[in-house]
Amino acid sequence: xxxxxxxxxxxxxxxxxxxxxxxxxxxxxxxxxxxxxxxxxxxxxxxxxxxxxxxxxxxxxxxxxxxxxxxxxxxxxxxxxxxxxxxxxxxxxxxxxxxxxxxxxxxxxxxxxxxxxxxxxxxxxxxxxxxxxxxxxxxxxxxxxxxxxxxxxxxxxxxxxxxxxxxxxxxxxxxxxxx
Amino acid sequence: xxxxxxxxxxxxxxxxxxxxxxxxxxxxxxxxxxxxxxxxxxxxxxxxxxxxxxxxxxxxxxxxxxxxxxxxxxxxxxxxxxxxxxxxxxxxxxxxxxxxxxxxxxxxxxxxxxxxxxxxxxxxxxxxxxxxxxxxxxxxxxxxxxxxxxxxxxxxxxxxxxxxxxxxxxxxxxxxxxxxxxxxxxxxxxxxxxxxxxxxxxxxxxxxxxxxxxxxxxxxxxxxxxxxxxxxxxxxxxxxxxxxxxxxxxxxxxxxxxxxxxxxxxxxxxxxxxxxxxxxxxxxxxxxxxxxxxxxxxxxxxxxxxxxxxxxxxxxxxxxxxxxxxxxxxxxxxxxxxxxxxxxxxxxxxxxxxxxxxxxxxxxxxxxxxxxxxxxxxxxxxxxxxxxxxxxxxxxxxxxxxxxxxxxxxxxxxxxxxxxxxxxxxxxxxxxxxxxxxxxxxxxxxxxxxxxxxxxxxxxxxxxxxxxxxxxxxxxxxxxxxxxxxxxxxxxxxxxxxxxxxxxxxxxxxxxxxxxxxxxxxxxxxxxxxxxxxxxxxxxxxx
Numbered sequence: 201x202x203x204x205x206x207x208x209x210x211x212x213x214x215x216x217x218x219x220x221x222x223x224x225x226x227x228x229x230x231x232x233x234x235x236x237x238x239x240x241x242x243x244x245x246x247x248x249x250x251x252x253x254x255x256x257x258x259x260x261x262x263x264x265x266x267x268x269x270x271x272x273x274x275x276x277x278x279x280x281x282x283x284x285x286x287x288x289x290x291x292x293x294x295x296x297x298x299x300x301x302x303x304x305x306x307x308x309x310x311x312x313x314x315x316x317x318x319x320x321x322x323x324x325x326x327x328x329x330x331x332x333x334x335x336x337x338x339x340x341x342x343x344x345x346x347x348x349x350x351x352x353x354x355x356x357x358x359x360x361x362x363x364x365x366x367x368x369x370x371x372x373x374x375x376x377x378x379x
Numbered sequence: 380x381x382x383x384x385x386x387x388x389x390x391x392x393x394x395x396x397x398x399x400x401x402x403x404x405x406x407x408x409x410x411x412x413x414x415x416x417x418x419x420x421x422x423x424x425x426x427x428x429x430x431x432x433x434x435x436x437x438x439x440x441x442x443x444x445x446x447x448x449x450x451x452x453x454x455x456x457x458x459x460x461x462x463x464x465x466x467x468x469x470x471x472x473x474x475x476x477x478x479x480x481x482x483x484x485x486x487x488x489x490x491x492x493x494x495x496x497x498x499x500x501x502x503x504x505x506x507x508x509x510x511x512x513x514x515x516x517x518x519x520x521x522x523x524x525x526x527x528x529x530x531x532x533x534x535x536x537x538x539x540x541x542x543x544x545x546x547x548x549x550x551x552x553x554x555x556x557x558x559x560x561x562x563x564x565x566x567x568x569x570x571x572x573x574x575x576x577x578x579x580x581x582x583x584x585x586x587x588x589x590x591x592x593x594x595x596x597x598x599x600x601x602x603x604x605x606x607x608x609x610x611x612x613x614x615x616x617x618x619x620x621x622x623x624x625x626x627x628x629x630x631x632x633x634x635x636x637x638x639x640x641x642x643x644x645x646x647x648x649x650x651x652x653x654x655x656x657x658x659x660x661x662x663x664x665x666x667x668x669x670x671x672x673x674x675x676x677x678x679x680x681x682x683x684x685x686x687x688x689x690x691x692x693x694x695x696x697x698x699x700x701x702x703x704x705x706x707x708x709x710x711x712x713x714x715x716x717x718x719x720x721x722x723x724x725x726x727x728x729x730x731x732x733x734x735x736x737x738x739x740x741x742x743x744x745x746x747x748x749x750x751x752x753x754x755x756x757x758x759x760x761x762x763x764x765x766x767x768x769x770x771x772x773x774x775x776x777x778x779x780x781x782x783x784x785x786x787x788x789x790x791x792x793x794x795x796x797x798x799x800x801x802x803x804x805x806x807x808x809x810x811x812x813x814x815x816x817x818x819x820x821x822x823x824x825x826x827x828x829x830x831x832x833x834x835x836x837x838x839x840x841x842x843x844x845x846x847x848x849x850x851x852x853x854x855x856x857x858x859x860x861x862x863x864x865x866x867x868x869x870x871x872x873x874x875x876x877x878x879x880x881x882x883x884x885x886x887x888x889x890x891x892x893x894x895x896x897x898x899x900x901x902x903x904x905x906x907x908x909x910x911x912x913x914x915x916x917x918x919x920x921x922x
Contacts, residue, residue: 240845283486318842342834
């Protein structure tokens with residue numbers, strides 16, 4: 201049995217454990233809600249994280265953590281984590297925590313796969329770095345949106361009140377240089 | 380030799396939250412979650428207490444020595460004055476039906492954003508100070524003393540409720556959490572601790588008549604700017620009037636429609652509709668004094684809401700109009716529908732509104748004398764009075780976000796949908812548990828649409844954005860319509876973060892695009908200057 205075979209066979213259980221690990225960061229009262237409410241619109245966070253890690257699982261197992269394939273799933277999870285109360289070390293811990301889940305599987309009678317585990321872990325390290333990029337992208341987006349809101353409000357109002365004047369398209373500031 | 384930790388031990392980060400009961404879990408003020416404190420000049424301008432320079436991040440909030448007494452006396456006063464407040468403090472059985480209905484809780488997982496627990500912050504003070512059980516048994520009976528930390532916690536969470544009332548829909552007792560938040564905010568305001576994003580609009584509105592402090596001449600300039608834009612797009616010059624005595628109808632809309640995109644395009648839609656109806660007998664005026672439909676006093680105190688609301692009736696009386704037509708606004712309509720009549724009514728100097736075009740009597744507005752523009756327009760369409768070309772909106776695939784206040788505050792579901800379906804050919808609903816009375820808030824209501832609390836807004840808006848994303852992926856929805864100025868200000872940012880391909884519009888922008896004006900030139904663009912469907916390659920000079 202290869203590591204891939206093992207992970208495909210055990211997918212449902214591992215994804216469930218992984219999801220539970222992600223939820224560990226939330227208080228008990230909230231954890232239950234995120235875990236139990238199955239309606240995707242009543243529980244968008246639970247739904248997106250579950251769907252995101254399930255998709256990520258397939259990318260890890262079948263595509264060697266291919267960055268292009270992983271991107272939408274990382275985004276689905278991290279876009280939410282980036283606006284919650286967590287420092288990046290907690291928001292992104294779920295990628296590295298997957299190592300522990302794999303080790304647990306392998307140590308339960310599949311020690312011969314440890315060589316393959318090493319390779320997987322190297323890929324997961326790359327995935328963790330990619331996750332950091334996604335996280336920073338989300339944070340930068342937040343700051344950008346904040347600046348845009350303020351700029352649009354102020355400039356828009358001034359423009360509409362005829363309090364500012366901009367050169368029209370194609371208009372030259374000095375028509376002829378006679379100096 | 381010390382044990383070297385194994386890799387799995389190093390990788391293990393303990394991020395389990397503390398397992399203390401909520402009363403013992405201290406509240407930490409996170410940046411991105413709170414708004415700046417009210418500036419002294421904005422407190423002073425409306426004669427409210429304790430103006431001073433302060434920041435919610437400061438250790439010392441510069442409260443008067445007897446601040447506890449002020450809060451508890453204020454609570455006692457309100458418990459006596461508002462029967463609903465007393466009931467809401469007493470009757471909650473903590474069944475938890477509301478717990479997972481709040482968008483801030485759903486987006487954050489913070490238990491203190493469960494409506495039941497947020498209300499409990501105030502209820503614990505009520506129990507300790509106003510019930511025998513609480514006085515005798517304190518914490519055992521769910522009571523706690525008012526300390527500075529408790530007050531700060533109350534402040535932090537009272538400004539994490541957008542008073543949207545979604546939780547109230549699910550409460551078996553009908554407890555209106557928005558009213559609890561209102562009471563909490565009133566108590567906070569007794570100590571001058573409002574947020575400036577609310578206090579500044581209150582002060583501006585009181586002084587100049589609108590949130591941004593736009594003076595009359597600038598207000599007129601802004602609307603004339605729209606007239607120029609409309610002329611560019613349609614070739615027709617519209618000529619609104621201002622402060623015109625003797626007009627039949629006074630039009631009042633949130634100032635967001637005048638100063639903030641994309642509300643400005645909605646304002647153009649109003650102007651075009653009024654111009655269209657002029658020859659059919661519409662006699663309407665704008666006001667540069669009642670230049671604000673919104674009422675941030677409503678997020679401050681009942682008294683302040685009443686003072687700001689009064690200008691609508693005062694201006695209607697001064698101009699001698701028969702009735703008031705109101706624009707697309709959220710909380711304005713909740714104030715009008717549920718409070719205006721008892722705040723400042725009866726408006727017996729006005730007449731029961733009748734559409735001058737169709738003769739329809741708006742009996743639901745018999746008391747307040749104020750009609751929602753979507754209802755007015757829906758009635759026009761129903762009577763076949765508008766010449767519409769919905770294909771001009773064919774580049775749009777539209778969904779409708781029920782704004783909290785018109786939907787839950789006045790049961791206003793069908794009229795905007797009826798209008799949209801008549802001016803657009805592509806309309807798709809979001810899932811049923813995210814619209815109508817179960818609609819999710821934009822995450823920025825009740826004065827929380829500031830810049831400094833953007834993380835809070837993005838969390839609170841997650842459930843709404845998630846539903847939009849669904850119809851975007853399933854049906855290709857690219858336009859989110861709404862009938863609230865705060866929505867129009869807040870949803871574009873929310874969309875840019877969660878669903879970047881979806882834009883935001885007011886309903887009357889869509890009307891403006893579809894409406895065929897008499898004598899108009901062949902239109903090549905919509906009101907935003909974007910090419911109309913099929914006109915992508917046509918330049919103006921080709922026509």
